[in-house]
Amino acid sequence: MFLGFASWLHKTPISLALQHQVAWLWPVCETLHFAGLALLIGVAGMFDLRLLGFMKRVPIGVVKELMPLALVGFTLNLLTGLIFVISQPAQYFGNYTWWLKVTLLLIAGLNALIFETVYAGRAASIPAGDDTPFALKAVAALSLISWFGVLWAGRMLPFIKLGPAATL
Ligand code: HEM
Numbered sequence: 446m447f448l449g450f451a452s453w454l455h456k457t458p459i460s461l462a463l464q465h466q467v468a469w470l471w472p473v474c475e476t477l478h479f480a481g482l483a484l485l486i487g488v489a490g491m492f493d494l495r496l497l498g499f500m501k502r503v504p505i506g507v508v509k510e511l512m513p514l515a516l517v518g519f520t521l522n523l524l525t526g527l528i529f530v531i532s533q534p535a536q537y538f539g540n541y542t543w544w545l546k547v548t549l550l551l552i553a554g555l556n557a558l559i560f561e562t563v564y565a566g567r568a569a570s571i572p573a574g575d576d577t578p579f580a581l582k583a584v585a586a587l588s589l590i591s592w593f594g595v596l597w598a599g600r601m602l603p604f605i606k607l608g609p610a611a612t613l
Contacts, residue, residue: 447538447539451535464533478521478529480521481518482596483518484521485515485592486593486596491508494585496584497582504571509569539608557588
């Protein structure tokens with residue numbers, strides 16, 4: 446089903462246009478994708494470490510002020526990642542490592558949403574010097590594991606090619 450969609454997407458005008466720009470567009474997007482993930486994991490990772498109980502001298506609200514930068518990093522990754530997928534859909538839709546990356550992205554996103562809706566207020570009220578409750582540590586641990594999982598699956602895309610696209 447996904448390969449049918451990939452083959453349709455591959456022939457759309459937007460995919461064809463991107464395929465013709467691939468010589469310069471691909472390395473530019475790879476660079477931006479890398480910068481985006483460094484920004485995202487750098488900032489969100491520091492926040493997660495504070496929630497885990499590191500850097501207790503720093504108030505959680507102060508670390509949170511940097512989070513818009515993590516969002517900028519994620520947006521860069523989303524845009525450049527979509528360019529990759531729209532250019533060469535079958536290469537990804539037919540690779541199980543890609544679906545692992547998507548699953549981990551969904552877990553990381555859902556975890557961030559749960560943090561924002563359920564725990565953000567409670568976290569912001571924790572003063573400098575105080576430890577965090579177990580629930581916040583669990584959210585932070587899942588965040589670190591899932592974002593690093595996304596990073597690992599992304600890096601492994603060209604190396605672990607399992608699935609119908611293995612012969613591409
Ligand atoms: C938000 C949506 C995202 C999409 C749609 C996406 C999509 C992709 C695609 C299609 C590739 C393969 C590029 C290639 O074949 O050369 C890729 C590579 C990669 N992605 Fe993502 N990605 C996203 C987010 C992320 C995030 C959040 C991270 C890190 C936390 C990440 C880490 C990586 C890494 C490390 C690579 C390998 C880069 C390289 O080999 O130079 N991606 N991504």
